[in-house]
Amino acid sequence: MDDDRISELPDDILxxxxxxxxxxxxxxxxxxxxxxxxxxxLMRDLHFDIHNVIESEKELLxxxxxxxxxxxxxxxxxxxxxLTPKEFVKRVDQxxxxxxxTSIDSxxxxxxxxxxxxxxxxxxxxFAMVRGVERINLLFLGRPYxxxxxxxxxxxFDSALFSETNASTLKHLHLxxxxxxxxxxxxxxxxxxxRSLTLRWTKLDExxxxxxxxxxxxxxxxxxxxxxxxxxxxxxxxxxxxxLKIFPCYLVSKEGYRLDVDLVLVDCLKLIxxxxxxxxxxxxxxxxxxxxxxxxxxxxxxxxAFVTLCATFPELEIMHLDIFLxxxxxxxxxQQLKHLKQLNLMICNPFILDNEECDPLWILNILxxxxxxxxxxxMYTNSNFITxxxxxxxxxxxxxxxxxxxxxxxxxGNWFEIEFVMNVLxxxxxxxQIVVSPYWREDEPSDWSHDSVWFQSGRKRMSEKLQEAxxxxxxxxx
Amino acid sequence: MASSSxxxxxxxxxxxxxxxxxxxxxxTMKTVQAIIEEADANIYMIPIHNVFSHHMDxxxxxxxxxxxxxxxxxxVEKLDNDELKDFLLAVHYLNMEDLFEVLTQAVADRLEKKSxxxxxxxxxxxxxxxxxxxxxxxxxxxxxxxxxxxEPEEDEEKQEE
Numbered sequence: 001m002d003d004d005r006i007s008e009l010p011d012d013i014l015x016x017x018x019x020x021x022x023x024x025x026x027x028x029x030x031x032x033x034x035x036x037x038x039x040x041x042l043m044r045d046l047h048f049d050i051h052n053v054i055e056s057e058k059e060l061l062x063x064x065x066x067x068x069x070x071x072x073x074x075x076x077x078x079x080x081x082x083l084t085p086k087e088f089v090k091r092v093d094q095x096x097x098x099x100x101x102t103s104i105d106s107x108x109x110x111x112x113x114x115x116x117x118x119x120x121x122x123x124x125x126x127f128a129m130v131r132g133v134e135r136i137n138l139l140f141l142g143r144p145y146x147x148x149x150x151x152x153x154x155x156x157f158d159s160a161l162f163s164e165t166n167a168s169t170l171k172h173l174h175l176x177x178x179x180x181x182x183x184x185x186x187x188x189x190x191x192x193x194x195r196s197l198t199l200r201w202t203k204l205d206e207x208x209x210x211x212x213x214x215x216x217x218x219x220x221x222x223x224x225x226x227x228x229x230x231x232x233x234x235x236x237x238x239x240x241x242x243x244l245k246i247f248p249c250y251l252v253s254k255e256g257y258r259l260d261v262d263l264v265l266v267d268c269l270k271l272i273x274x275x276x277x278x279x280x281x282x283x284x285x286x287x288x289x290x291x292x293x294x295x296x297x298x299x300x301x302x303x304x305a306f307v308t309l310c311a312t313f314p315e316l317e318i319m320h321l322d323i324f325l326x327x328x329x330x331x332x333x334x335q336q337l338k339h340l341k342q343l344n345l346m347i348c349n350p351f352i353l354d355n356e357e358c359d360p361l362w363i364l365n366i367l368x369x370x371x372x373x374x375x376x377x378x379m380y381t382n383s384n385f386i387t388x389x390x391x392x393x394x395x396x397x398x399x400x401x402x403x404x405x406x407x408x409x410x411x412x413g414n415w416f417e418i419e420f421v422m423n424v425l426x427x428x429x430x431x432x433q434i435v436v437s438p439y440w441r442e443d444e445p446s447d448w449s450h451d452s453v454w455f456q457s458g459r460k461r462m463s464e465k466l467q468e469a470x471x472x473x474x475x476x477x478x
Numbered sequence: 479m480a481s482s483s484x485x486x487x488x489x490x491x492x493x494x495x496x497x498x499x500x501x502x503x504x505x506t507m508k509t510v511q512a513i514i515e516e517a518d519a520n521i522y523m524i525p526i527h528n529v530f531s532h533h534m535d536x537x538x539x540x541x542x543x544x545x546x547x548x549x550x551x552x553x554v555e556k557l558d559n560d561e562l563k564d565f566l567l568a569v570h571y572l573n574m575e576d577l578f579e580v581l582t583q584a585v586a587d588r589l590e591k592k593s594x595x596x597x598x599x600x601x602x603x604x605x606x607x608x609x610x611x612x613x614x615x616x617x618x619x620x621x622x623x624x625x626x627x628x629e630p631e632e633d634e635e636k637q638e639e
Contacts, residue, residue: 009566013566016582017582017586017589023622025590025591025592028594028622028623029589030615030619031607031623032603032605033603033607034606034607037615094618094619094620094621095619
């Protein structure tokens with residue numbers, strides 16, 4: 001036949017197209033002709049998850065691989081653990097056994113697997129290592145159809161198994177829902193060229209991280225997310241690390257209780273960004289002279305101490321804060337953030353601010369402490385409309401000569417929101433725009449929420465109260 | 479005529495048509511961008527090989543939609559495989575990332591969930607395996623060949639030659 005037009009495309013384009021197919025469709029193309037069969041082996045990224053190995057969500061439900069399980073009045077969509085893991089493993093095994101490609105870039109698995117499939121998983125990792133893989137993701141929680149199990153059933157990642165050759169091509173490793181053990185031979189060869197490591201819901205000894213940091217001369221990024229350590233948070237000491245992200249980690253006491261472990265030391269001369277959501281701010285030591293971007297959770301009482309600490313970072317440009325309001329007090333900021341260009345505040349339960357002693361204009365204090373600030377974003381989360389609304393005050397002693405854009409999210413029309421907007425409009429001389437919207441969300445993957453009171457009455461209330469305001473043309477009300 | 483100081487760039491397609499496009503659109507074509515940057519003097523007219531005027535029409539359509547935030551409305555459904563392949567080659571030559579992604583996905587969508595027989599007939603791919611080789615490959619990943627995939631029509635009259 002002379003109509004084979006699609007096949008006239010060059011190999012690299014065709015094999016790129018193949019990466020967009022499910023594994024099943026991909027395998028079917030392998031029998032089209034000898035050339036198509038070879039194309040399959042040109043694939044460099046082998047990614048396996050429930051949808052591309054088994055079926056789409058609709059088909060999974062129809063065939064019984066997925067069921068809706070209701071427990072304690074909550075319905076979750078779960079994978080059938082009798083059928084599905086076996087089928088998943090069988091198909092991936094078959095695929096890999098027949099894959100004749102000699103070199104791959106990435107190997108990703110996102111599916112619930114545990115120690116029962118240990119030998120298989122070890123084999124898969126070996127398969128990838130032998131082919132010079134650079135990125136490995138082993139996400140065994142099985143999102144979005146999460147299945148949780150006792151920790152002693154988790155897959156145990158022992159790097160010693162894969163350290164046979166001297167060279168290691170592995171640059172990026174992401175493990176989720178595993179146990180990571182110290183290499184049994186003390187050999188860190190596998191990690192020698194590591195650039196990034198992400199551990200999520202993983203149990204390990206903090207010594208492993210500390211040894212890793214001293215053995216990996218090129219490590220640039222480290223993420224420890226909801227990890228369980230033995231007795232403390234590892235000390236983060238590295239001459240190459242640029243990005244550090246830590247979400248609340250813990251240890252389990254002898255009695256079986258979960259206790260927080262706090263970050264105590266970060267000694268990284270090259271660190272550019274630091275994200276920490278945890279406690280122990282008062283005992284934290286930071287030696288991070290080139291820090292540009294910081295993202296922390298602090299309570300309102302800690303705010304001045306936090307700003308004082310940040311004032312010691314001469315390159316700090318972007319700050320993101322999740323602020324928890326426990327005690328409401330008037331707030332003075334004593335130090336300046338000389339280089340800060342962008343500030344994002346996430347304020348949880350702001351209606352607590354409605355208290356005699358509290359001065360909600362503390363936000364203006366931070367603004368004043370950041371003379372070069374260009375952009376300010378504030379998001380109120382879980383806000384409520386307060387019944388006794390106070391009067392709006394003109395702060396009078398405020399001025400800012402740089403800030404250009406201000407965004408206020410999660411609004412419901414409370415008096416302190418209106419007060420803030422009025423004062424910013426009046427006293428931020430270079431302001432180009434202030435956007436006020438009811439939408440908020442906790443973090444990137446979540447959906448946006450909003451309180452309907454904004455569209456019912458809050459928006460109108462703000463609009464009326466600001467009728468006479470100076471600079472009204474810069475206000476955008478969503 | 480185009481000079482490096484104006485906002486329009488002249489592109490001449492393989493069939494001799496000259497298109498004056500916005501600099502921003504020309505920037506999405508990495509091949510063209512490289513030519514502009516390498517030239518010492520002002521570029522008068524840039525010839526684009528392998529790209530025909532009907533391709534440029536579609537490229538401009540896509541650009542207008544994506545600037546308006548409506549890139550999802552762009553569709554190549556009306557193109558047959560021949561035309562889609564030629565368009566894909568043109569976009570590949572021009573090195574336009576986003577549009578390349580859209581077109582490769584369009585080809586992938588045409589292959590999705592179809593049976594082997596359907597794909598072979600639809601794209602006219604010749605089977606150069608011996609019956610034994612063919613059976614052996616199918617056996618190796620047998621699960622992929624089971625199930626309800628879309629089969630080619632048996633009716634001879636509907637076959638495309």
